[in-house]
Amino acid sequence: MERYHDTRNDPVSLHSPAHENERARLIELTQAFLAKGGKIRRVGFQMSDAATPFVINARHSPVYAHLFTTSNTLH
Numbered sequence: 001m002e003r004y005h006d007t008r009n010d011p012v013s014l015h016s017p018a019h020e021n022e023r024a025r026l027i028e029l030t031q032a033f034l035a036k037g038g039k040i041r042r043v044g045f046q047m048s049d050a051a052t053p054f055v056i057n058a059r060h061s062p063v064y065a066h067l068f069t070t071s072n073t074l075h
Contacts, residue, residue, distance in 0.1 A: 013019070034040070058064040 028041075060069045
């Protein structure tokens, strides 16, 4: 594997001691925050009631934009 890929620069494994230490630290900080009266509000897909519509504008498409120029006329 090292012939094609240098593994020394790969990201740390998700189950490494460094990640476990950070998880424990975040749990402690979260518990301290909640003990002081802090509240956690979940966000995500609930942030917006409606999804943003996806619209393809043919005037900006590299495939169809030439059809909207004034120099091209149909004969």
